[in-house]
Amino acid sequence: MNAGSLLGLVAQRIALGLVLLLAASALIFAGTQILPGDVAQSILGQSATPQALANLRAELGLDQPALTRYFSWLAGALQGDLGNALSNGQDIATSMSHRLGNTLFLAGTAAIIAVPLALILGLVSVRYQGRWPDKVISGVTLATVSVPEFMLGYIAMFLLAVQFQVFPSVSTIYDGMSLGEQLQAIALPALVMVLVVLGHMMRMTRAAILNVMQSAYIETAELKGLRRFTIISRHALPNAIAPIVNVVMLNLAYLVVGVVVVEVVFVYPGMGQYLVDHVSKRDVPVVQACGLVFAAVYIGMNMIADIVALLANPRLRHPK
Amino acid sequence: MTRIPISALLGLLFTAAFFLAAILAPWLSPYGMAEVVGDVWEPMSPTHWLGTDSIGRDLLSRMIWGGRVTIFVAVCATLIAFLTGVVLGFLAAVAGGWVDQALSRLVDLMMSIPALIFALVILSVMPTTLPILIMVMGLIESTRVFRLSRAVAIDIEVMDYVEAARLRGEGNLWIITREILPNALSPLVAEAGLRFIFMVLFISTLSFLGLGVQPPLADWGGIVKENKDGIVYGIPAALLPAVAIATLAISVNLVADWILNRTSSLKGGRG
Numbered sequence: 001m002n003a004g005s006l007l008g009l010v011a012q013r014i015a016l017g018l019v020l021l022l023a024a025s026a027l028i029f030a031g032t033q034i035l036p037g038d039v040a041q042s043i044l045g046q047s048a049t050p051q052a053l054a055n056l057r058a059e060l061g062l063d064q065p066a067l068t069r070y071f072s073w074l075a076g077a078l079q080g081d082l083g084n085a086l087s088n089g090q091d092i093a094t095s096m097s098h099r100l101g102n103t104l105f106l107a108g109t110a111a112i113i114a115v116p117l118a119l120i121l122g123l124v125s126v127r128y129q130g131r132w133p134d135k136v137i138s139g140v141t142l143a144t145v146s147v148p149e150f151m152l153g154y155i156a157m158f159l160l161a162v163q164f165q166v167f168p169s170v171s172t173i174y175d176g177m178s179l180g181e182q183l184q185a186i187a188l189p190a191l192v193m194v195l196v197v198l199g200h201m202m203r204m205t206r207a208a209i210l211n212v213m214q215s216a217y218i219e220t221a222e223l224k225g226l227r228r229f230t231i232i233s234r235h236a237l238p239n240a241i242a243p244i245v246n247v248v249m250l251n252l253a254y255l256v257v258g259v260v261v262v263e264v265v266f267v268y269p270g271m272g273q274y275l276v277d278h279v280s281k282r283d284v285p286v287v288q289a290c291g292l293v294f295a296a297v298y299i300g301m302n303m304i305a306d307i308v309a310l311l312a313n314p315r316l317r318h319p320k
Numbered sequence: 321m322t323r324i325p326i327s328a329l330l331g332l333l334f335t336a337a338f339f340l341a342a343i344l345a346p347w348l349s350p351y352g353m354a355e356v357v358g359d360v361w362e363p364m365s366p367t368h369w370l371g372t373d374s375i376g377r378d379l380l381s382r383m384i385w386g387g388r389v390t391i392f393v394a395v396c397a398t399l400i401a402f403l404t405g406v407v408l409g410f411l412a413a414v415a416g417g418w419v420d421q422a423l424s425r426l427v428d429l430m431m432s433i434p435a436l437i438f439a440l441v442i443l444s445v446m447p448t449t450l451p452i453l454i455m456v457m458g459l460i461e462s463t464r465v466f467r468l469s470r471a472v473a474i475d476i477e478v479m480d481y482v483e484a485a486r487l488r489g490e491g492n493l494w495i496i497t498r499e500i501l502p503n504a505l506s507p508l509v510a511e512a513g514l515r516f517i518f519m520v521l522f523i524s525t526l527s528f529l530g531l532g533v534q535p536p537l538a539d540w541g542g543i544v545k546e547n548k549d550g551i552v553y554g555i556p557a558a559l560l561p562a563v564a565i566a567t568l569a570i571s572v573n574l575v576a577d578w579i580l581n582r583t584s585s586l587k588g589g590r591g
Contacts, residue, residue, distance in 0.1 A: 151544065152562075
């Protein structure tokens with residue numbers, strides 16, 4: 001294998017990711033500009049005084065052309081300066097960094113639980129394909145993907161926080177809490193997010209392994225008299241790893257979106273709560289900044305998924 | 321077509337029931353949508369089958385009217401997503417070249433931002449009225465439909481009968497409407513079912529966040545938002561829409577699964 005060409009492909013994929021991010025930033029900016037009407041008017045509403053409108057226009061820099069504003073916004077964002085919030089005038093980057101940490105803590109905890117669990121459940125349901133464990137796992141995961149995140153959140157809250165009082169219903173988290181206390185506080189939202197992504201990951205794991213199970217070398221392994229679980233874990237799983245990793249990364253990317261809703265349900269001080277609060281306040285600079293950060297994480301995850309697939313599957317290195 | 325499996329039959333039955341309830345809401349619901357008829361959070365009783373909500377409105381009536389709004393928005397948004405997605409997807413497949421490149425890269429770009437985040441960014445400056453919600457949701461989801469219809473159309477476009485049509489001098493419009501569309505219909509119909517469910521979840525999520533359907537109009541996500549404070553006191557009113565959404569989602573999924581299976585077994589695996 002030529003290491004140089006592999007490195008080149010990876011570098012190419014990273015460059016593509018950066019271009020995509022740049023274009024996404026333009027799209028987010030454009031999404032808040034190309035409107036039938038005036039941004040200042042729609043922020044302040046119909047009853048705004050002309051003076052207030054003029055002030056807001058000047059603050060948003062609306063007297064300058066859109067392209068100039070985009071590039072100054074982008075240049076600021078690249079240096080970590082995301083501007084000030086309209087609603088309270090605070091620096092966005094400062095108030096965001098803390099919340100981003102909280103969100104990553106929550107999403108990370110969910111990912112650490114969900115990924116191994118999905119793989120194990122996938123393996124079990126292939127082992128007992130068509131029998132009751134497979135059917136139970138499929139049924140439960142189908143049910144969890146059919147219910148929106150916030151509903152799962154309230155069902156979990158109703159059962160575990162109100163009826164049985166195992167976990168707190170509101171995830172307050174602050175500096176100076178020990179790790180144990182923090183984990184206790186985020187138990188319910190983490191559980192909900194695990195349920196949200198588990199179904200899809202487990203189903204795709206099952207499908208990917210079943211796909212490989214039809215190969216000739218699996219038949220050979222069966223004829224050799226290997227135990228069925230050994231066949232699945234030693235022969236089928238390694239060959240199904242590329243599609244599985246891909247699905248895992250896509251679901252981790254999805255966690256970043258699902259977190260928006262789950263944070264609102266459990267009043268968790270993270271990025272999602274921040275974004276939703278400021279959408280209803282029509283605080284455009286904060287919304288743009290949050291959109292950019294979410295898009296960056298999402299694009300980054302997808303990029304990693306592609307790179308891992310490239311590394312795991314030699315066939316992809318030689319496009320026909 | 322001779323035998324419909326039990327699961328698909330159940331799915332059809334429940335889906336039909338939901339749509340009928342939505343259409344017949346004014347006659348079915350025992351009370352008005354915004355009518356205060358009792359105390360706050362009354363339990364289930366013969367007068368209020370599902371109890372009352374956070375300000376004393378009849379919950380069953382709210383659920384029926386809410387279903388009407390939810391299903392109406394989801395159907396309209398799905399239609400917009402399919403009209404744009406399928407037309408552009410087929411066009412990209414048939415025209416090829418720079419048209420295909422431009423459309424596909426634009427869709428890649430739009431899909432690189434998560435749908436919910438993109439919707440929130442746009443809704444932060446747009447007034448949240450029903451037509452705007454439907455347009456925003458429809459256009460964002462049309463990217464997914466575009467991908468599917470382009471992929472399906474490219475498969476069909478290389479068939480002999482399409483080449484035959486080209487050789488006898490038919491234009492792109494004929495190829496799209498008379499050759500590709502009839503053969504692509506089954507996977508598209510199944511996809512429409514899944515997209516519809518996704519739209520139901522999408523509008524419920526937006527309404528729950530307070531950025532979708534605005535009060536006094538009800539929809540399932542809004543009912544959760546209004547009654548969520550009851551959860552802490554052990555009042556399950558906010559969980560009812562969960563039951564409705566899950567039942568609808570599973571029923572439509574069962575029907576879509578059946579359509580997909582039926583077509584793939586008839587046509588040798590194209591799905």
